[in-house]
Amino acid sequence: MDIQPYTSTETLAVGRPWLMSMLGIEANQSVTLDLTQFDENLHWTEASKYQPERKLKSGIPLGKVEATGLYAPYSAVTNEVQTLTVTGGPTGGTFTITFDGQTTAAIAYNATAADVQTALEGLSNVNPGDITVTGNAGGPWTLTFGGQYLGENVATVTTTETFTGGTSPDITIATTTAGGTATATDGSQVFAGFLFTEVAFHPGATKVAAPLMVHGQIDVAKLPVAFDPTDVADGSNTQFVYKV
Structure with a gap:
């Protein structure tokens, strides 16, 4: 080859x-x-x-x-897929996503998939096409990695929430497909x-x-x-x- x-x-x-x-x-x-x-x-x-x-x-x-x-x-090899799910039924507030040391601007609790993708593409280590976000407004949001991260086992994102309302609102994160797997x-x-x-x-x-x-x-x-x-x-x- x-x-x-x-x-x-x-x-x-x-x-x-x-x-x-x-x-x-x-x-x-x-x-x-x-x-x-x-x-x-x-x-x-x-x-x-x-x-x-x-x-x-x-x-x-x-x-x-x-x-x-x-x-x-x-x-x-597979592309990494991670899912973010809002729990606890918040009625307001925001959250941020941190990926590989870089943190997004605040994102509304009921953001659309396009809003989340735009926030991620605002990071210095994410170019358009590197992370595609799908899902409903308010989540769950599915993050599919491509571009420079195509076929890589990337770090799991983390979130920081400042939600209001609901019952112990939070975001759970799951890696549904690990990148880099044959x-x-x-x-x-x-x-x-x-x-x-x-x-x-x-x-x-x-x-x-x-x-x-x-x-x-x-x-x-x-x-x-x-x-x-x-x-x-x-x-x-x-x-x-x-x-x-």
């Missing part, structure tokens, strides 16, 4: 906005994909009444399932390359032939799914230069 940083700004579109150079595409391999392993929206777009074929997105990282010999989405043992945890082109398939199909790109220059930020080259498992014989 050889994945190295690259700083060019050239981008080749034509359905492949993640591809920066044609270097190595002559080495594409023909493989068979296990369509049952790909998810709608994340990996493919639904057909319309005018266009019955679904389309797999180009640039999906792939791995080979040993038992079947078919290719499926590369099962990288997600598969079937062979798909070994990175094999990228899906080179969009691939059309009909609803109900379970397999389809596809070109696997094993050499080239890519822009990681423009791939259709999150991918951190530093987390690629050993054993891959691919060679990519990537934009940082």
